[in-house]
Amino acid sequence: MDYYIAPSLLSADFGRLAEEVRAVEEAGADLLHVDVMDGRFVPNLTIGPPVVAAIKRCATVPLDVHLMILEPERYLEAFAEAGADVLTVHAEATPHLQRAVARIRELGKKSGVALNPSTSLSAVEWVLSDVDMVLLMTVNPGFGGQAYLPAMTGKVELLRSQLSRSALPVDIQVDGGIKADNVAEVVRAGANVIVSGSGIFGTKDYGKTIASMRQNIRKAASTTA
Ligand code: DX5
Ligand code: ZN
Numbered sequence: 001m002d003y004y005i006a007p008s009l010l011s012a013d014f015g016r017l018a019e020e021v022r023a024v025e026e027a028g029a030d031l032l033h034v035d036v037m038d039g040r041f042v043p044n045l046t047i048g049p050p051v052v053a054a055i056k057r058c059a060t061v062p063l064d065v066h067l068m069i070l071e072p073e074r075y076l077e078a079f080a081e082a083g084a085d086v087l088t089v090h091a092e093a094t095p096h097l098q099r100a101v102a103r104i105r106e107l108g109k110k111s112g113v114a115l116n117p118s119t120s121l122s123a124v125e126w127v128l129s130d131v132d133m134v135l136l137m138t139v140n141p142g143f144g145g146q147a148y149l150p151a152m153t154g155k156v157e158l159l160r161s162q163l164s165r166s167a168l169p170v171d172i173q174v175d176g177g178i179k180a181d182n183v184a185e186v187v188r189a190g191a192n193v194i195v196s197g198s199g200i201f202g203t204k205d206y207g208k209t210i211a212s213m214r215q216n217i218r219k220a221a222s223t224t225a
Contacts, residue, residue, distance in 0.1 A: 001192050003194070005210055008033040008200075009033065009055070010033075011198045011201035011202060012201050017054070024200065026207070028211065031064040031086070032063050034052055034055060034063055036052070041070045041092075044142045052084060053081075063086070064084075065087050067089050067090070073096065080107040086109065086112055087109050088133065089101065092123075101130045101131050102130050117140060121159055121162065128166065132171060133173050134172055136191070138152040138177055144198050146176060146177055153185055154189075156189035156190050160190025161190075178199055180199065183196075183217055188224050200213075
């Protein structure tokens with residue numbers, strides 16, 4: 001399995017976004033996780049397509065755009081045009097999930113579906129062949145810097161075993177409260193795309209942090225397979 005580390009720019013210094021992008025890329029980021037919030041699906045507001053386009057202009061690694069917005073289907077074209085490489089929509093945010101994830105692929109992007117901590121895995125059961133990634137939220141979405149919800153480890157395990165049985169090549173992304181010291185737990189459970197915001201941007205040396213995360217991922221992965 002391939003493992004990816006995706007720093008969440010939500011915890012970056014927005015006044016120095018281009019510098020922060022360069023710094024985490026030099027530090028070894030595989031993807032840049034970009035959190036889009038609408039103040040409706042989640043109680044917080046962040047950025048829209050123009051800022052995603054600005055990040056795209058200075059980024060060299062793919063942009064992994066996490067849409068925490070109601071009716072995400074209304075904005076898929078705009079975010080695709082802005083330069084998203086992966087577009088993830090929440091199952092709770094649209095009544096027509098299959099149409100939304102299929103549209104993302106039609107736009108030539110990788111499609112992802114996200115679940116809040118309390119949403120059952122059955123919500124994605126019938127779209128698994130339409131997605132490249134399932135994002136399991138490991139905190140309630142809306143803010144960086146929250147504590148990992150330990151019950152989510154079992155949810156990751158269950159999804160990984162379901163995916164293995166169906167032999168579908170779907171990544172499992174985890175997002176929320178992941179740091180160098182607990183990344184092994186989610187990797188052992190079966191996650192392979194690791195988002196970390198405050199766990200990276202809240203440290204002084206991004207390079208050292210990402211290297212130690214990667215080492216912990218490697219160790220955990222070798223005991224998993
Ligand atoms: C939360 C966002 C996350 C957030 C994670 O709603 O989806 O991507 O930035 O931040 P940390 O890693 O600090 O929990
Ligand atoms: Zn996110």
